[in-house]
Amino acid sequence: MTRISSWVPAMLMSAVLPLTGCAVTIPVDPDGTLDRIRREQVVRAGASPRPGWVVVGSMTEDPTGREVDLVEGFASSLGAQVEWTVGGEEDLIGRLEDGSLDVVVGGLTDQNPFSADAAMTRPYLEEKVQGTVEAHVMFVPMGENALQSALERWLDEAVPR
Amino acid sequence: MRRAREPRFGYTDLPEPQRIALRKAIRLEVVTFVFMLTAVAAVFSVMGGSQAMKAAWIEDMLGLIPPVAFLLAISRARKEPTPDHPYGYHRTVATGHLTAAVALLVMGLFLIEDSAMGLLRQEHPQVGTMQLFGNTVWSGWLMIAVMVYTGVGPFILARLKLPLSEQLHDKVLYADADMQKADWMTAAGTIVGVLGIGVGLWWLDSVAALFIAGSILRDGWKNLRFASGSLNDQRARTFDDKSPHPLTYQVDDVLRDLPWISQSRSRVRDQGHVFHIEAFVRPTDEDVTLERIEEAVTALRNLDWKIHDVVVMPVRDLPEEIPDPGADQ
Numbered sequence: 459m460t461r462i463s464s465w466v467p468a469m470l471m472s473a474v475l476p477l478t479g480c481a482v483t484i485p486v487d488p489d490g491t492l493d494r495i496r497r498e499q500v501v502r503a504g505a506s507p508r509p510g511w512v513v514v515g516s517m518t519e520d521p522t523g524r525e526v527d528l529v530e531g532f533a534s535s536l537g538a539q540v541e542w543t544v545g546g547e548e549d550l551i552g553r554l555e556d557g558s559l560d561v562v563v564g565g566l567t568d569q570n571p572f573s574a575d576a577a578m579t580r581p582y583l584e585e586k587v588q589g590t591v592e593a594h595v596m597f598v599p600m601g602e603n604a605l606q607s608a609l610e611r612w613l614d615e616a617v618p619r
Numbered sequence: 620m621r622r623a624r625e626p627r628f629g630y631t632d633l634p635e636p637q638r639i640a641l642r643k644a645i646r647l648e649v650v651t652f653v654f655m656l657t658a659v660a661a662v663f664s665v666m667g668g669s670q671a672m673k674a675a676w677i678e679d680m681l682g683l684i685p686p687v688a689f690l691l692a693i694s695r696a697r698k699e700p701t702p703d704h705p706y707g708y709h710r711t712v713a714t715g716h717l718t719a720a721v722a723l724l725v726m727g728l729f730l731i732e733d734s735a736m737g738l739l740r741q742e743h744p745q746v747g748t749m750q751l752f753g754n755t756v757w758s759g760w761l762m763i764a765v766m767v768y769t770g771v772g773p774f775i776l777a778r779l780k781l782p783l784s785e786q787l788h789d790k791v792l793y794a795d796a797d798m799q800k801a802d803w804m805t806a807a808g809t810i811v812g813v814l815g816i817g818v819g820l821w822w823l824d825s826v827a828a829l830f831i832a833g834s835i836l837r838d839g840w841k842n843l844r845f846a847s848g849s850l851n852d853q854r855a856r857t858f859d860d861k862s863p864h865p866l867t868y869q870v871d872d873v874l875r876d877l878p879w880i881s882q883s884r885s886r887v888r889d890q891g892h893v894f895h896i897e898a899f900v901r902p903t904d905e906d907v908t909l910e911r912i913e914e915a916v917t918a919l920r921n922l923d924w925k926i927h928d929v930v931v932m933p934v935r936d937l938p939e940e941i942p943d944p945g946a947d948q
Binding site for chain 1: 668742743744745746747748749750755757759816817818819820821
């Protein structure tokens with residue numbers, strides 16, 4: 459490690475520091491999802507049925523259940539309404555990836571197979587089910603860290619442990 | 620067995636400064652090992668989705684190898700020669716050196732591929748929050764704090780180990796100190812990557828990871844060259860492998876200065892800590908006595924503590940196939 463490599467971090471540092479100066483909050487979403495939610499006052503949420511957590515009646519009415527209530531609560535904390543999309547887990551995760559959904563719920567736990575495709579929140583609730591502990595999570599688009607942090611922060615306060 | 624617990628290299632007795640240096644080096648490498656364990660655990664606990672943090676974590680794990688290689692080599696090298704290992708166990712140093720080099724090289728290549736693919740696939744790193752004493756904190760801040768911790772330790776340890784590696788002529792110790800000397804740059808690079816994620820510049824994370832991977836690869840390549848050189852009986856080089864060791868030139872000078880020797884040609888190789896010397900000397904007359912040969916061996920041994928295994932062979936004519944060590948000076 460000699461001369462050439464020692465200026466690389468210095469250069470990167472000088473590129474980033476001015477940016478941190480003008481950014482209002484850290485982290486920032488690369489694709490600006492949280493800002494868009496605040497601006498358009500809409501959270502586009504995906505719901506996949508699981509008894510108790512997400513209950514889907516008919517296709518015309520909004521889903522109900524514990525996680526549906528949580529997403530509604532999170533949206534209103536941002537001054538936004540929720541636009542629900544009902545579907546299967548894989549389909550909904552795919553929509554998170556292409557940016558057409560902001561959050562997905564479905565009674566999912568941290569043992570789900572989708573964590574490579576979308577960002578899993580920190581478990582917000584642990585429940586004993588048949589001798590095992592289920593740690594419940596929601597999904598947001600990968601790398602939208604401002605949205606993820608806002609959701610995790612809200613869940614920390616809204617869900618009693 | 621003579622004083623088995625005394626610090627020593629095989630049957631070579633160490634002078635006092637080297638003995639002190641060796642004790643210090645052993646202590647420092649134990650401290651290094653324990654520190655790197657805490658660093659690996661700390662980085663793992665806050666790693667999240669950052670590629671730069673992953674690279675730093677892997678580098679810290681690789682940092683566990685040199686102290687272990689050093690401590691193993693020291694405990695093996697103190698053993699006296701056996702019928703099965705007539706040269707002793709000094710080569711353990713080079714074996715340890717080579718092992719560390721290959722590990723660095725392979726992980727460097729892996730990390731370059733891993734980070735470059737992340738960049739090409741435009742993967743946005745995920746860094747959410749953590750709960751710390753009842754508060755919700757963005758994990759990036761914790762990552763930066765951990766990187767400051769992992770950057771400061773090696774910075775200090777390296778500066779303490781470098782002079783010892785010269786005193787002991789220990790190349791594993793040198794390689795370790797040399798790599799740790801640059802570790803603060805890894806930490807700084809990782810902090811830049813994490814700050815990049817913080818301000819929404821997702822690619823900066825992978826770029827920082829590539830920079831770290833590049834430094835790991837460089838270290839691996841450099842060490843592989845020197846470790847394999849030494850295993851292939853390259854002439855002895857200085858502790859930092861920068862130039863041929865001055866002793867390789869002095870051997871012939873010392874022998875030629877003896878009144879009964881007219882010409883001398885020698886080979887000096889580094890066995891790890893200590894040197895193995897074969898010297899062919901042309902006497903001025905045919906009167907070669909045991910006393911004269913012993914005098915020559917003693918003259919060489921007095922030159923430096925590293926001169927350990929010495930063979931002096933009187934010959935009628937110098938062997939032409941052995942090149943003059945000073946030919947490329």
